[in-house]
Amino acid sequence: MYKxxxxxxxxxxxxxxxxSRCSEVKPASSFYKCSRPYGGGIxxxxxxxxxxxxxxxxxxxxxxIKNLKYKYGISEAKYLELMDKQNSKCAICxxxxxxxxxxxxxxxxxxxxxxGLLCGLCNTALGKFKDNVNNLKTAIKYLGGNRD
Numbered sequence: 001m002y003k004x005x006x007x008x009x010x011x012x013x014x015x016x017x018x019x020s021r022c023s024e025v026k027p028a029s030s031f032y033k034c035s036r037p038y039g040g041g042i043x044x045x046x047x048x049x050x051x052x053x054x055x056x057x058x059x060x061x062x063x064x065i066k067n068l069k070y071k072y073g074i075s076e077a078k079y080l081e082l083m084d085k086q087n088s089k090c091a092i093c094x095x096x097x098x099x100x101x102x103x104x105x106x107x108x109x110x111x112x113x114x115x116g117l118l119c120g121l122c123n124t125a126l127g128k129f130k131d132n133v134n135n136l137k138t139a140i141k142y143l144g145g146n147r148d
Contacts, residue, residue: 015028017031019044021045030048031046072114091117
C-alpha cells in the first residue's frame with residue numbers, strides 16, 4: 001500500500017483516487033471502470049463529474065436535428081417546411097404536438113419515405129396497427145358498430 005498525493009493504491013488497485021475534474025479524493029467505487037490498463041482500470045473523473053460533463057455537452061435540439069438526417073434522411077429545413085405545410089399540427093388529428101414540443105416524423109418502414117409529421121399519440125397508434133391499412137379499416141368498422 002502506498003499513498004501519493006491523496007491517492008491510495010493497494011496491490012496495484014486504487015482504493016481512493018483524486019478526481020481529475022473536482023480534485024476531491026474519493027473511494028474507487030465513486031469512479032466508473034474503464035478498459036485502459038493505466039489508472040488502475042478506472043476513469044480519471046468521478047461519476048458525479050462524469051455525469052455533469054455529459055449533461056453539459058448534450059443538447060437535445062442538436063441531437064434531434066442530427067437524428068432527422070440520420071434516421072429519416074431529411075434536413076432541419078425540410079422538417080420546418082413540413083411543419084409549415086401542416087401549420088405545426090398533426091397530419092392525422094390536426095392537433096398540436098403532445099408529450100413533447102415537436103411533432104414526430106412519420107415514415108414508411110418499407111421504403112423509408114417520409115409521409116408527414118404526427119403527434120405522439122397518432123404516431124404510436126399507427127405503430128400499434130403496424131402501419132397496416134387493413135387493420136385500420138377493420139378498426140374503423142369496429143368503431144362504427146359494424147362488428148361482423
